[in-house]
Amino acid sequence: MSEPSSSVPSSPTISTPATSPPPSPALSNLTLQEHVSEEAKAEAAKVKAEANKAFTSHDFNKAAQLYSKAIELNPHDATLWCNRAYTRVKLEEHGYGLTDASTAIQLDPKYAKAYYRRATCYLQTLQYKKAIADFRKLLTLEPQNQLVRTQLDSTQKILRKAEFEKAIEMEEEASPVDRCYEIIAEGGCEVDRDYQGPALPTTDEGKFSIDLDFINAMIEWFKDGKTLPRRYVWEIVLGAHTYFAQEESLVTLDLEDGMTCDVIGDVHGQFYDLLHLYSLTGIPTDKHCLLMNGDLVDRGSWSIEVIITALAYKWLYPKTMYINRGNHETKEMNRTYGFEGEAKHKHGDQTYKLFSHIFTTMPLATLICATQPPASPIGNAILSPEGKKRYFVVHGGLFSKDGVTLEDIRKIERIGRQPGQEGLMCEVSKHSQ
Ligand SMILES: [Mn+2]
Numbered sequence: 001m002s003e004p005s006s007s008v009p010s011s012p013t014i015s016t017p018a019t020s021p022p023p024s025p026a027l028s029n030l031t032l033q034e035h036v037s038e039e040a041k042a043e044a045a046k047v048k049a050e051a052n053k054a055f056t057s058h059d060f061n062k063a064a065q066l067y068s069k070a071i072e073l074n075p076h077d078a079t080l081w082c083n084r085a086y087t088r089v090k091l092e093e094h095g096y097g098l099t100d101a102s103t104a105i106q107l108d109p110k111y112a113k114a115y116y117r118r119a120t121c122y123l124q125t126l127q128y129k130k131a132i133a134d135f136r137k138l139l140t141l142e143p144q145n146q147l148v149r150t151q152l153d154s155t156q157k158i159l160r161k162a163e164f165e166k167a168i169e170m171e172e173e174a175s176p177v178d179r180c181y182e183i184i185a186e187g188g189c190e191v192d193r194d195y196q197g198p199a200l201p202t203t204d205e206g207k208f209s210i211d212l213d214f215i216n217a218m219i220e221w222f223k224d225g226k227t228l229p230r231r232y233v234w235e236i237v238l239g240a241h242t243y244f245a246q247e248e249s250l251v252t253l254d255l256e257d258g259m260t261c262d263v264i265g266d267v268h269g270q271f272y273d274l275l276h277l278y279s280l281t282g283i284p285t286d287k288h289c290l291l292m293n294g295d296l297v298d299r300g301s302w303s304i305e306v307i308i309t310a311l312a313y314k315w316l317y318p319k320t321m322y323i324n325r326g327n328h329e330t331k332e333m334n335r336t337y338g339f340e341g342e343a344k345h346k347h348g349d350q351t352y353k354l355f356s357h358i359f360t361t362m363p364l365a366t367l368i369c370a371t372q373p374p375a376s377p378i379g380n381a382i383l384s385p386e387g388k389k390r391y392f393v394v395h396g397g398l399f400s401k402d403g404v405t406l407e408d409i410r411k412i413e414r415i416g417r418q419p420g421q422e423g424l425m426c427e428v429s430k431h432s433q
Pocket residue numbers: 266295326327328395431
């Protein structure tokens with residue numbers, strides 16, 4: 001196994017879909033497990049060697065499957081759990097990685113590397129305090145480990161910075177939306193006279209509005225690698241914000257006869273992917289809904305172009321363009337995965353603040369309701385009161401507790417709030433794998 005990288009937190013570069021098997025068997029069964037035969041141990045060692053090979057050749061899905069097989073054979077071997085944890089890290093399945101590393105630690109509380117793996121998972125899921133606790137524990141096991149000492153120091157710095165920024169924010173009174181309107185009213189965000197790009201139409205009262213010609217021209221402008229004036233960015237964000245602010249945390253999207261709906265997943269700052277997807281789904285119209293299911297930004301370097309295009313459609317077609325908030329429409333992710341840097345670089349600090357705020361106004365889930373009752377009975381689907389099939393679309397997942405109702409989701413107070421590390425809002429928009 002190769003050694004971990006020393007950057008904290010490291011920027012993941014792999015975006016393999018999460019397909020490796022879930023943790024198994026559960027640890028609670030382990031202690032009750034029968035004695036493992038010598039043959040099973042030998043077979044597990046053989047499978048482990050194959051898994052290590054797959055890992056070295058970067059076939060992480062195969063490695064995860066092989067480690068799982070080895071664990072089935074010999075669940076008491078902490079190194080198998082620890083290696084699978086590292087494989088999970090490579091697959092960006094940090095939730096599973098945490099579980100595996102914790103199992104390795106339970107099996108062998110002095111297993112330094114398992115603490116390291118778990119700390120990495122905590123870092124990647126931005127649980128700095130827990131990462132620090134594991135680094136400290138590791139240093140009691142390996143006091144000479146300079147790499148860990150350095151990582152502990154830098155994690156403490158990140159934590160202090162995050163706490164400092166939180167404190168500053170609480171002191172700020174005006175919401176970034178109000179502040180931007182103020183700056184506009186004061187004439188502090190005018191379009192440069194030299195600007196040659198597409199122009200937002202204006203209303204009779206002299207206010208900016210939006211039309212399809214502008215969006216089409218803007219997309220061409222973006223394809224030429226050009227940026228919009230900051231004022232236009234603000235107008236588009238604020239235009240979309242008006243509608244998000246009126247939506248509930250769970251949007252009910254009742255399709256009418258003759259309407260269709262497409263759902264687009266994580267675009268992650270890839271503008272050309274977005275255009276390709278739109279070419280497949282079609283853009284929103286009166287008869288065609290589009291739902292973008294979160295994670296529009298971060299990772300790719302065209303996050304601004306992606307989010308501006310989506311928000312422009314939202315402003316133009318508020319009743320057929322929808323966006324769910326993903327785990328990357330959050331400050332903590334944007335700090336690590338690129339959007340904060342890109343937004344500030346292209347349009348300045350105030351623009352980033354505006355984006356951060358409007359991300360909090362995006363709904364968390366959408367319930368798409370079919371136009372007609374199903375032609376034939378469908379399994380045990382829970383139909384709407386009118387007997388129609390519905391599709392619950394959410395970026396994160398379902399809940400750690402049972403009995404959460406649609407009404408509970410609808411009532412989540414989301415505006416101005418980050419999803420945090422637990423609770424309904426966290427689980428609905430964040431996924432751990
Ligand atoms: Mn995501």
